[in-house]
Amino acid sequence: MTKNESTWWKEKAVYQIYPRSFCDSNGDGIGDIPGIISKLDYLQDLGIGVIWLSPVYCSPNDDNGYDISNYCDIQKEFGSLKDMKKLISEAKKRDIRIIMDLVINHTSDEHPWFIESRKSTDNPYRDYYIWRKGKKNLKNSSKVHQKPPNNWSSFFSGPAWEYDGTTGEYYLHLFSRKQPDLNYQNPKVLAEIKEILKFWLDMGISGFRCDVINVIYKTSLEDGKRRLALTGREHYVSQEGCHKILQELKRSVFSGYNCFTVGETVLVDTSMANDLCSSERGELDMVFSFEHMDTDHINNKWFKTKFKPDKFTKVLTKWQSCLDWNANYLENHDQIRSVSRFGNDSKYHLVSAKMLATLLLTLRGTPFIYQGEEIGMTNAYFSDMSEIKDVESHYVHNLAKKLHFPSSIRWKMIQKSTRDHARTPMQWNSQENAGFSLKGKAEPWLRINSNFRTINVERQTADENSILSCYKKLLVLRNSKKSLLNGSFFALPAPKNTYCFERELDNERCLVLCNLSDSQVKLTKLLQTHIKNGSILYSNYYRTTVKDLSCLDPYEAVILESNKGDAK
Ligand code: ISL
Ligand code: CA
16 A cells, blocks of 8 residues: 555545435435435535445434444445445445444444343343442432442433343443443453454445544443533543554554544543544544534533634644644534534625635645535524434433423523534425425425525535535635645634634645634734735635735635745
8 A cells, every 4th residue: 555545535525424314215204325326426526535424224213323233234214235335336436435433332222232231140242331230329228229330421411320120230321321332341342343344344435433432441430520511531531441442443454444534532632632543553543523612612512602713713723733634524413503603694604604614624634524514504493392303402401301490491502502403404405305305205304494495405506606616616626735635734823703824835835814703804914914915716705816805804715825925
């Protein structure tokens, strides 16, 4: 393998598909693999090189596929293994590679391993999961009144342990109670996982997005010291045992294939992230961090605050500077829509979505575009809990009820932050159900966003000034400029609410200017000298020359190439 071949993923843009919501080929209201195949030409035309497929494995769908009951087969409603093979080969014809979601922190409680495991304490699969006796409650020693083995809490709120009557013990679940955590202190578990990885890599996939990969190894099960959310995290976040497992997987599986891995790594700082993905250590190829996503709330995502651009871009700069290569994203299936969050989804919908595209596609690293982001899909503005499907939202809503939060506050929390905002069906056209179902009239599994008649692929394909056309142009530009693909990153001092940075490689230098606010901002004298003589490569405001560029208009974005002789 030449050096270039082994790092091909540095030069591609990735497109994330949430299969349930992308395209429904058979009219049952649920997206599926044949539906994805029917849209490959669209993705090729968009200019992406990799698809990340959220889980398509067999699952009882407690958490929409993130609870897996068979790792080596496809969920019936999504299609079959035959469809999956076709997807891989049809994508390959269009120079698109597929990576899959690897969810190995937990399985579904309906996975045969867990069904066995819960049967008896001496079952051969017992140690595939983490079982413990409850703590005796001193006030009442009867079994029913025992307490969970420790004080850890689940990511979805509430205790991380579930009592199981069959054997009278508790099992650990860091996510929903239908997602029991696997036990990586048991070497048999890793041996099984390796076989699963080889099964898919041999089929022709090009890597994995590794779900909550940095919490798979629990060093101890002692009580956590924190009293707030995610109690116990010091015993499982980025532990030495996890690093060893990742090194082992790279050495014994991934290095044998021309593939890459991106870890979804929760609660990491830049130093932990470097340990997980620096090329010398041989673990992951890149990681998704959350710090920039944590800048618009207090404590956790359910308590949103006003978006402060400078707080956000300061975090981006930190990650750009501390890591050699970032997995850049502004959206995914767990986050609300970026244009509604960091831009403006009403008056400045068009320019602000283009500004965010400019930012995403010019930072150093591999960009990840989430389905619908390329047409500026917005939050859905649901009307009440009956429209919400997400398991996490229901957990949190129930907890808030138990804590006696007034119903209006409870609903506000969900309405602002539910993951369902990102999961409404893809808006293909202005026909029935936004063209989500290729045939039939079945109700989609989640309500369509009511703005589909104005925001959809068909309209934007026909319009060269649309958000979609902007993504296409920027992806072409990115591929044609070595500095944007692989150049260094350097943030310039910039006025409040703006973000200005340079990308440079050899003699090529690009400058990116973004205004993240809805007001006009005057550029500093220093920046003005900097851009003098530059030539415009992209503008979301039809700017063709730098001549009058002394202010940035609301949500304006400009990419320019600095010509030789510019002040550095
Ligand atoms: O969305 C979140 C809660 O606000 C995150 O904490 C999320 O749970 C976390 O990023 C882990 O996400 C991944 O694993 C989960 C699954 O529900 C998410 O969809 C997945 O991206 C459990 O498998
Ligand atoms: Ca379907």
